Amino acid sequence: MPVSRVQFHDLKDRCVLITGGGSGIGAALVEGFLRQGARVAFVDIDERASRALTERLSGETGIAPQFIHADLRDIEALQAAALKAADVLGAIHVLVNNAARDDRQELDAVSAASWDESQAVNLRHVFFMSQAVAPHMRLSGGGSIVNFSSIAYLLNMGEIPAYATAKAGIVGLTKSLAGKLGPENIRVNAILPGMIVTERQKRLWLDDAAIARMQERQCLKRSLTADDLVGPCLFLASDCSSGMTAQIMIIDGGAL
Template sequence: MASRYPDLAGQGVLITGGGSGIGAALVAAFCAEGARVAFLDIAETESRALVAQLAETAAHRPHFIKADLRDIAALRGAIDEAISVLGGIRVLVNNAARDDRQELDAIEPDGWDESQAVNLRHQFFAAQAAVPAMRRGGGGAIVNFSSIAYLLNMGELPAYATAKAGIIGLTKSLAGKLGPDNIRVNAILPGMVLTERQKRLWVDEADAAAGIERQCLKRSLVAEDMVGPCLFLASDASAAITAQTLIADGGML
């Protein structure tokens, strides 16, 4: 039986990139815990379909806000909307990312900056916008999604790997700053999670098999495998844990 976290019931939870993949699994999981969930995404069709699906069973219908997280003004406005709708924020999950492949010789400054905006910059500004509401509520938890990609010497991901490494530094810095406010900040490093996007764009059957061979656990990881670590770090079960990184990779490293 999956663990339950009753302290999350009724709490305001904001998830970025919640319309599909790992984000959608997280939205569903927090809804199942009875949390009041808002999520941001640029993909409207998938996001509205997720809301319709979860509205049938969730104690609180999730609230979708369309936002391009590269636009910091739009991000701030979306978080203000989420705070208003939820009545506050107890948990922020910085999940949104895009692992584009890039050739070293072809990267231009605009492409580099785009990757940082999509994968790193918005995590800081989302935290900045959410923290005042957490302070008013007496504390909270921020869970930042990084990746083991920056530890694997993957030559086709220089900008993405840099951003994911930067998230660890951001996590440590925010934890130091926000600890006195009873706000905990931790990071999750997923391994090779086979979302539909990954299978469509990057990972074929041979790649998946090679990844499983490197893992201790001999199965493909799926989005739902990230649910338990995230709920744990968001809940009071991890009340003494902050400034930490949790690797969830099936034992690849």
């Protein structure tokens, strides 16, 4: 059943903030929540892709998500984006920390600067956006934070040491935030995607041979796409998972 036909009725009118929502997995999440009737704002650095997404969804659904331009590596800009989202939405019930960039780099080529850049792009903003949004969730009586990690850190992939470290760190951060925020009825969980075939992945890293190798490893013999992550994210955001926190959900077609 297509995700667009699966209804989580409690998500209607919920206020949702998504990072990295302009393209790829993030764009699928923006659309998925919008089609549930949620009020959606998203943060992205790519203004062109984000405005194109907003125009498309507005034309198809009659409802436009709110695009907030910001560089999540800039903590002050991130905090300002969270405030703007709360101002536009009126509250924030759901935060999806999706933004990431899986750059490849050989071990000997990693520098202090490239390492710090990877942590800023993939890990640091997850904490600071959660920190910025938590007060708004308290005012709403609770909420759900969904962090996107990856199975990459479990696969011994030698070309992504900084990225793998960041994605492992997100799991630890998820556990810590869940422990801190649980008494305030704020749940924190993580999704670990497997190999998701997006246009960016095909352009930069994936060829037919790489896709075939992963499909051979998977129990499900098909490529996973961004749409495969929408349903799990909607579930974690909804009251269907009201007793679930500090957990990870692996969506990899059975590769592990």
